[in-house]
Each structure stands twice: as C-alpha cells, then as structure tokens.
Amino acid sequence: MAELPPEVAALTAVAFMVAVGFGVVAPAIAPFAEQFGVSATAASAVISAFALARLVMAPFVGRLVNAVGERVLLGTGIGIVAVSSFVAGLSQSYWQLLVLRGLGGLGSIMFTVSSASLLYRVTPPAMRGRAQGVYAGGFLLGGITGPAVGVVASWSLRAPFFLYAGTLVLAGYLGLHRLRHSTLAAPQTAQSDAVTVRFALRQRGYLLALASTGSAQWSVIGVRSALIPLFVIGPMGASTAWNYASFFLVSVVSGVLLAPVGHHADRRSRLPLLAGGLLAAAAALSVLPLWPQLGGLLLASALLGVAGAVLSVVPGAMVGDIVGARGGTVVSVFQMAGDLGSVAGPVVAGYLADRYGFGWSFGVAAAVAVLPLLLVPLRSTVGVRRHVHR
Numbered sequence: 321m322a323e324l325p326p327e328v329a330a331l332t333a334v335a336f337m338v339a340v341g342f343g344v345v346a347p348a349i350a351p352f353a354e355q356f357g358v359s360a361t362a363a364s365a366v367i368s369a370f371a372l373a374r375l376v377m378a379p380f381v382g383r384l385v386n387a388v389g390e391r392v393l394l395g396t397g398i399g400i401v402a403v404s405s406f407v408a409g410l411s412q413s414y415w416q417l418l419v420l421r422g423l424g425g426l427g428s429i430m431f432t433v434s435s436a437s438l439l440y441r442v443t444p445p446a447m448r449g450r451a452q453g454v455y456a457g458g459f460l461l462g463g464i465t466g467p468a469v470g471v472v473a474s475w476s477l478r479a480p481f482f483l484y485a486g487t488l489v490l491a492g493y494l495g496l497h498r499l500r501h502s503t504l505a506a507p508q509t510a511q512s513d514a515v516t517v518r519f520a521l522r523q524r525g526y527l528l529a530l531a532s533t534g535s536a537q538w539s540v541i542g543v544r545s546a547l548i549p550l551f552v553i554g555p556m557g558a559s560t561a562w563n564y565a566s567f568f569l570v571s572v573v574s575g576v577l578l579a580p581v582g583h584h585a586d587r588r589s590r591l592p593l594l595a596g597g598l599l600a601a602a603a604a605l606s607v608l609p610l611w612p613q614l615g616g617l618l619l620a621s622a623l624l625g626v627a628g629a630v631l632s633v634v635p636g637a638m639v640g641d642i643v644g645a646r647g648g649t650v651v652s653v654f655q656m657a658g659d660l661g662s663v664a665g666p667v668v669a670g671y672l673a674d675r676y677g678f679g680w681s682f683g684v685a686a687a688v689a690v691l692p693l694l695l696v697p698l699r700s701t702v703g704v705r706r707h708v709h710r
Contacts, residue, residue: 325442328451330498331435334491335458336465338398338431341487343466343571345405345480346545347563349421351553352477356414364546364670369418371537371662373425374432378656381433382649390438393430395496400427402488409481429655437651438499440640446586448640449633453582456632460578463571467564520650524695526642529635530654531692532594534661536631539689540601540624542665543682544570548608548617551678556612566621573625574632581633590634595696597630601689609679627689661688 353363384393401424408420435455443451469483520526549563556562585593604623607616639654665685672681 324447324451324454327438327442327499328454330495331439332455332458333498334394334398334435334495335455336462337487337491337494339459339462340466340469341405341462341484341491343463343567344469344487345484347467347549347560347567348477348480350546350549351560352481353414353417354550355477356417358414359670360547360550360673361667361670362414363550364666366414366418366421367542367546367666368663369422370425370428371542371659373422374429375656375659375663377426377429378433378652378659379649381429381655382437382652384430385434385437385651390434391496391499393434394438394499395492397427397430397432397434398488398492398495400424401431402427402485402492405481405488406485409478409485429652429659433652433655436636436655440643440651443640445641448637449585449590450579450582452585452633452636452640453578456629456636457575457578459632460571460575460628464568464575467568467571517649517653520642520653523642525638526650526654528591528594528692528695529638530657531695532598532631532635533654533658535598535689535692536601536627536635537658537661538665539605539661539685540627540631542662543605543669543685544624546666547669547673547678547681547685548620550673551608551612552617555678556614556617558614558617562614562617566617569618569621570625570628573622574628577626577629578633581629585634585637590638591696593630594634595693597627597634598689598693600624600630601627602686605682605686605689609682 349366350360350363353366354360381393404420404424404427408417408424411417411420439451439455440448548566549560552558552563552566553560581593600623604620604627607620607623610616611619635654639651643650665688669681669685672684
C-alpha cells in the first residue's frame with residue numbers, strides 16, 4: 321500500500337465498507353424474495369434487476385464522471401444504494417422488493433464506474449495489477465466480515481438490508497472525506513486525449529476483458545449469489561448458516577490469493593492467469609451437481625475463491641492498460657459487460673433450475689465460464705502491457 325497513490329487506500333476503504341454490507345445482504349436476497357411465494361426464477365430476478373438497472377444507466381455514467389468528478393459521483397451513487405436498500409428491507413410485496421433493488425442498481429453503477437475510473441488514472445502501468453489486487457482485497461476483506469455479521473438472517477431476512485444501508489452510509493462518508501483533497505478526483509476539463517470505445521474495441525485485450533468480466537459476473541457472482549443459496553437449502557437440505565459459510569470460504573481463499581495474483585499479473589503474462597481463473601470457475605460449478613453434499617459445497621467454494629481472485633484483478637488491469645489516463649466511457653462499457661452477465665446469469669440459472677433441475681443450471685453456467693478462452697491466444701509472451709496511445 322505504501323508504494324501506491326493515496327487514492328488507492330481511500331478507494332480500498334470504501335470498497336471494504338460496501339462489501340461488508342453486501343456480504344450481509346447477498347445470501348438473504350433470494351430467500352427473502354421466496355418468502356413472497358414466488359418461483360426460483362422470480363427470486364433470482366431480484367438480483368438481476370439490480371444489474372439491469374446498472375446496465376441501463378451505464379452509458380450515461382462515463383460522461384457524468386467527466387462532468388462532476390469521481391468523488392461527487394461516488395458519494396451520490398452510494399447514497400442512492402443506501403436509501404433504496406433500507407426501504408427494500410421494509411418491502412411488503414415481491415414487486416416492491418424488485419423495484420427497490422432496481423433503484424439501488426442506478427446508484428451502484430455510479431459508484432463502480434467512478435471508483436474504477438479513478439483507480440486507473442492514478443496508478444502507473446507497472447503497479448496496475450497490485451492496485452487492482454489491493455482494491456479487490458478491500459471488497460474481499462469486507463466479504464469475509466459480512467457473512468460473519470450476516471448471522472442476523474437466522475432470525476430475520478429483513479435485518480440484512482438495514483445493516484447494508486448502514487455500512488453504505490459509512491462508505492459514502494469515507495469516500496467524500498478521504499478524497500476531498502484529491503485533484504485527480506475533481507471534474508476533468510480536457511478530453512482530447514480520452515481513449516474512445518471504438519479504439520478500445522479494436523484491442524484484443526479489451527475484448528478479452530469484456531468477455532471475462534461478463535463470464536465472471538454470470539457464473540462466479542450471479543449464479544453463486546442467486547442459485548447456490550437455493551441449492552443449499554433445497555436439494556442439499558442444509559441450513560442457511562452453510563450459505564454464509566460458503567460465502568465466507570470464497571472470500572478467504574480469494575483474499576489469500578489476491579496479493580500473489582496482483583504481483584504475478586504485473587511481472588509476467590496476464591493471460592495464463594486469466595485462463596486459470598476461468599477454468600477454476602467452470603470446475604467449481606461442475607462440482608456442485610456431481611457432489612451435492614457439504615464436501616462438494618466446500619470444494620466448489622474454494623475453487624470459486626480462486627476464480628474470484630484472478631477475475632477480480634486481471635480483466636480490470638487489462639482495461640487499465642488500454643485506458644491509461646482517461647476513458648470514462650470505455651470503463652462504463654467494461655462495467656456494462658459485467659452487468660450483462662449479472663442480468664442474464666441469475667435469470668437463466670433460475671429458469672433452468674425450475675424447468676430442468678439444478679444440474680442443467682450449473683452445467684450451463686460452467687460452459688459460460690470457459691467461453692472467453694476462445695479469445696485467448698495459444699501463445700503469448702506479453703507481460704505488463706503499457707498504455708497504447710491512439
């Protein structure tokens with residue numbers, strides 16, 4: 321951390337508080353929705369609604385970053401998520417919950433694009449993997465803490481939403497306070513050197529980053545959040561506590577691996593790491609239907625932790641290699657690719673589980689996890705990519 325710009329520490333602190341709240345609420349969302357008497361598909365749609373709202377808002381956020389600055393947009397976005405989450409905990413119907421989670425997605429994309437844009441701008445190319453690892457570490461350390469706090473779900477599935485809102489309020493304060501003196505978080509005036517989406521889409525590394533983040537959000541994040549909790553309390557017949565244990569294990573494994581992954585990504589080729597992460601995700605999703613017991617759940621969680629560490633670092637670092645100093649819209653498109661996976665993954669997984677069973681659902685998710693490998697060149701000597709000017 322001492323080698324990195326101070327903005328990285330500030331963003332990491334914000335990420336930690338956001339992740340604490342998410343770690344509390346994520347395992348409770350689908351079970352809470354099911355309490356309103358809906359199917360697994362409809363319960364999964366609550367998670368997709370959050371991502372769909374992010375997807376709709378993303379094209380506008382890149383311009384907002386340049387207009388108002390990362391700091392203001394970050395605080396505004398977190399505030400929107402905090403309010404919508406608190407009210408979601410008061411939902412009296414499925415549709416209220418669905419709409420309120422969707423509203424939270426509008427604020428979420430403001431936070432993620434503004435923080436990612438600032439992280440890319442302040443970090444030198446040779447430190448980009450480590451910066452991504454530290455930032456992702458904030459999320460994962462919060463993800464470790466969140467499930468431990470999430471035992472409140474054992475007596476109320478509404479309580480996690482209120483706790484989530486509280487952690488977001490603190491995250492917003494940290495962001496606004498610790499970035500108040502950063503000139504780099506202020507509005508940008510000169511846009512002539514901004515990297516365009518057209519230029520980025522001609523770069524193979526950017527296309528691979530888009531495919532990888534979409535795959536990760538579909539399988540590692542979306543299906544894990546929506547389907548695994550239902551699988552654990554359904555076919556496995558285990559208690560809700562095992563959902564939190566699974567999320568906790570994923571976070572621990574990822575947290576242990578983030579530092580070595582970040583260093584390796586900076587010093588050697590990023591492509592073998594990326595391929596390994598995608599294969600770990602596919603293996604994890606294949607284990608669960610083949611071994612529907614606690615041992616299978618723990619093994620799958622460990623593999624998802626490996627995949628999470630790699631896919632939290634490498635695609636973002638690859639985008640940073642293309643963006644360099646500026647490129648809010650390019651970052652927004654990257655976020656959109658992930659949100660497409662977040663929207664489609666839970667809904668498709670829920671539909672397949674309802675129609676054909678959990679085995680088909682996990683199998684399709686595993687196939688999606690390895691699709692980006694089609695874009696990975698068979699041979700590459702590329703280590704740390706420097707920023708490519710137009």
